[in-house]
Amino acid sequence: MTTVGFIGLGIMGSPMAAHLVNAGHEVIGFDVVPESLTALTEAGGKAASNVAEAVTGAEVVITMLPNHPHVESVVLGDDGVLQNAKDGILLVDMSTIRPESSLAIAEAAKAKGIRVLDAPVSGGEAGAKNAALSIMVGGDAADFEAAKPLFDVLGKTVVHVGPHGAGQVVKAANQLVVGGTYALVAEAIVLLEASGVDAKTGLDVLAGGLAASRILDLKRESMVARQFQPGFRIDLHHKDMGIALAAARQADVSLPVTGLIAQLVAAARAMGHGSLDHSALLKVTEQLSGRG
Numbered sequence: 212m213t214t215v216g217f218i219g220l221g222i223m224g225s226p227m228a229a230h231l232v233n234a235g236h237e238v239i240g241f242d243v244v245p246e247s248l249t250a251l252t253e254a255g256g257k258a259a260s261n262v263a264e265a266v267t268g269a270e271v272v273i274t275m276l277p278n279h280p281h282v283e284s285v286v287l288g289d290d291g292v293l294q295n296a297k298d299g300i301l302l303v304d305m306s307t308i309r310p311e312s313s314l315a316i317a318e319a320a321k322a323k324g325i326r327v328l329d330a331p332v333s334g335g336e337a338g339a340k341n342a343a344l345s346i347m348v349g350g351d352a353a354d355f356e357a358a359k360p361l362f363d364v365l366g367k368t369v370v371h372v373g374p375h376g377a378g379q380v381v382k383a384a385n386q387l388v389v390g391g392t393y394a395l396v397a398e399a400i401v402l403l404e405a406s407g408v409d410a411k412t413g414l415d416v417l418a419g420g421l422a423a424s425r426i427l428d429l430k431r432e433s434m435v436a437r438q439f440q441p442g443f444r445i446d447l448h449h450k451d452m453g454i455a456l457a458a459a460r461q462a463d464v465s466l467p468v469t470g471l472i473a474q475l476v477a478a479a480r481a482m483g484h485g486s487l488d489h490s491a492l493l494k495v496t497e498q499l500s501g502r503g
C-alpha cells in the first residue's frame with residue numbers, strides 16, 4: 212500500500228484517484244474546486260484542504276492538472292509540493308504540458324532530493340474511468356519501475372519512453388494524430404451528409420476497413436448525433452496543438468498537417484466552442500461548407 216497525494220481531480224484525475232483507492236492505496240486528494248473531491252471521498256479516499264495537506268505524508272504525489280502554469284504553481288509554488296513533501300518521494304506529473312516544463316520541474320525537484328516522472332496519458336475520459344489508459348513515461352528507469360504498480364492500476368499500456376520530457380513528446384505526437392483523425396472524420400461526415408448518404412451507415416463501413424480507428428469506434432455515433440459534451444475539451448486540445456508545434460520547432464522539423472490541424476482547433480475555440488468536446492471540430496468543418 213502506498214500513500215498517494217493526488218492533486219487535480221477533474222475529468223481525468225477523479226476516476227484515476229478512485230481506482231487507486233479501490234486498489235488498496237491511501238489517497239489524499241486536493242482540488243481548487245471542492246466538489247471535485249466528492250468521487251474520491253465516496254470511494255474511500257481523503258480530502259485535503261490544500262496542497263501541503265495532501266502531500267506532507269505522501270510517498271508518491273500525482274498531479275493531473277490542466278497545463279504547465281498550474282503544474283508549476285502546485286509543484287514549485289510557496290505552498291507547493293517541493294516545499295512540503297518529504298525528501299526522496301516520487302512526483303509523477305500525469306498532466307499534458309510542454310516538455311521543457313517537465314525538464315525544469317525535474318531539475319528543481321532534484322535539488323530537493325525529489326524524483327520526478329512525466330507520465331501523460333491517452334485514452335480520454337473513458338480510458339480513465341475504465342482504467343485502460345495508455346501511459347507514456349519519461350524519467351529514470353528505476354523511478355519508472357517504482358511507479359509501475361500504480362500505473363498498472365490506471366492503465367493497460369504503460370511504457371517507459373525515455374528521459375525527462377520524453378513522455379510529453381510522445382503525448383504531443385499522440386495529440387497531433389488524434390486531432391488529425393477527428394478533422395478527417397468530420398470531413399467524412401460533411402461529405403456523406405451533403406451527398407445524401409446516411410452518415411452513420413457510411414461510418415459503420417469505414418470502421419470495419421482500413422480507415423478503422425479508436426475514434427471511429429468510440430465517437431462516430433456521438434458525432435453524427437452532434438453530442439459534444441466533454442470528454443476532452445477543445446481548450447485543452449488547443450493547448451496540446453501549441454505543445455506539438457513548439458516541440459516541432461525545438462526538434463527543427465516541419466509538420467505542415469499539424470499546423471493545419473492547429474488552425475482548425477484554434478477556429479473551434481474562436482467560434483466559442485472551447486468548452487465542448489474536441490469532436491466538435493465537426494462544427495468548424497460544417498461552417499467551412501456553409502452547413503453550420
Ligand code: NAD
Nearest residue numbers: 219220221222223242243244276277306307335336442443
Ligand atoms: P480538468 O479541467 O477536468 O481537470 C483539471 C483539474 O485541476 C480541475 O478539477 C481543476 O479544478 C484542477 N486544478 C486546476 N488548478 C489547480 C490547482 N492549482 N490546484 C489544485 N487543483 C487545480 O482537465 P482534465 O480533462 O482532467 O485534464 C487534465 C490533464 O490531462 C490535462 O493536461 C489534459 O490535457 C490531460 N488529458 C485529458 C484527457 C481527457 O480526455 N480529458 C485525456 C488525456 C489527457
